[in-house]
Amino acid sequence: MLKVLASLKRYYERSQSAPLTLLTKKSTRAEILAGVCLCLCIVLFLQSLKLVWFSNIPDIYMHVINMLIHIGFFSSAFFLTKLGFFELARWLLILTFISYLFTAILLWKINLNIQFYFLLGMFASLYFFHQHETKQMWITLCTFCGLFIYFQTGFVFSVHKEAWQTSLINVNGFALAISCFMLATWIRWQMDSSWQKIRATERKTSQLLKKVIPQHISEYLMSAQQQELSTCINEHAFTSIIFIDFTQFTPFSRQTSDKNLVMFLHRIYTVFDTIAEQHNITKIKTNGDQYIAAAGLDTARLSAYETSQHCCEFALAISKEFEIEAGIDIGIKIGIASGNAISGIIGHSRPAFDVWGNTMNLASRLESTAANREIQVCQQTMLYSMQHYEFCPGATKQLKGLGQVTVYKLLGKK
Structure with missing residues (x-):
């Protein structure tokens, strides 16, 4: 009798841990x-x-x-x-x-x-x-x-x-x-x-929800139990953030109509999204001519080496494909930073997925100080990717709000 009750208990516990x-x-x-x-x-x-x-x-x-x-x-x-x-x-x-x-x-x-x-x-x-x-x-x-x-x-x-x-x-x-x-x-x-x-x-x-927010958060929100948005905030010990921005965009925007400009951004960002899916990169958001993404935000447990290398591979693929799609009238610059971050959705009115933390700020500063067709990375990204990718020697730059920071330029694969 005790064995039967024990088996019933085990079955009940398995049913409680079954997928929602x-x-x-x-x-x-x-x-x-x-x-x-x-x-x-x-x-x-x-x-x-x-x-x-x-x-x-x-x-x-x-x-x-x-x-x-x-x-x-x-x-x-x-x-x-x-x-x-x-x-x-x-x-x-x-x-x-x-x-x-x-x-x-x-x-x-x-x-x-x-x-x-x-x-x-x-x-x-x-x-x-x-x-x-x-x-x-x-x-x-x-x-x-x-x-x-x-x-x-x-x-x-x-x-x-x-x-x-x-x-x-x-x-x-x-x-x-x-x-x-x-x-x-x-x-x-x-x-x-x-x-x-x-x-x-x-x-x-x-x-539709998985296209707007990461899959693990969309599944959490679509579960049968009522969830609070505050519970969808996750801490990440190591992630790589990438900021992509266009150069000569203002002169380009003055030479074309608003509709053509939006259609251009749609075509370019569609290409970026496709490349992001191929390299396990999570799209965070777009802000005008700025595209923000990250590696290491999903439920797949990637090592620090894999996270940094995925982001570098994504940046090189973006840079190469952008030259084909956009031509010579407009350029691109990229900034990559690695470290801890917090991701999630906050608020109740039209909540949107976003990432916060010093790593996010550093990636933004690296992108803003990069030259045309240049990929700037932080020291952590370089250290975790140097076995497979080539970098220029580090240079110290004054970054707004961050002080003196050593930055490196990603050249390509070894």
Whole structure:
């Protein structure tokens, strides 16, 4: 017994640590199942109390025993649902419901219309099966429908009827069963259609959200539990921030219309986004002609060497591709800094993903002091990337708000 309880506890703990998406799919059906079990327990308990007052019912103790036994089974299904054994609880509920009605009809030996509860079970079972469980659902619906037809039209009850009465009862029974079956099928079709629309909408929302903020934050916000935005702020021990800005942009903007300027930025930033995805770089934001991204902000645990090298590789790819896309009328300058940072989304009105910290400020200063077509990096970035990339000897520069800082120029791969 102790081993069984221990295994139940382990299964419950695993279900609590399961992915939120899986728990979300089953939570609603599990709540419905638990509610049905509890409702049936209460109804049967009241039925058993009612029978006590009718002492002239033949074999009344058999009816009470039947109810008490099935109350136990319904209660077991309820507790199994609470422990996370949804599959077992579901089939126990369905089989117990069938067993109770089957036994009750045979015990009464007269037609008390108990068989109509099979139709109720047909509609209730629609909510116990997920969209992909079509085979199990059809088996259950056909079972309930067949049992109703058998007890409604079969010669189970020893009551004399005229031939026309028997024929009419049989026709009405078949018509009622087929009508309920068709209605249940239509309801299920409507449910499947609603599920597909909800899943399509959720998929589109998830894809759109992942384009705006990092994937781990979007999944956190889209989970079933209500989340506070303040909990989406993460500290990063090591990350590499890259600032990209255009040179000769002001003269270029004066020579073209506003619409063409925006279309130019859209075309260039689309190329940047594609390259960022190829090099595991997280886009932070754009600010006019300034593009800001980082490496090491996602859930993938990259080393300091990998983070710095990804950012250097991204900068070189951007510099090369920009010359092809933009031509010679406009230039580019890049600044890269590595260190600790804080990322997340803050506020409640149109929250946006951003990064804060000294590393962010240093990358911005390195970009602003860089020359045209030049990639300036800090000392930490150089130290973690020097095995695979070439740098000019360090030079000391006065950076606004940061004082004297040693900077290096990224030349290319070794």
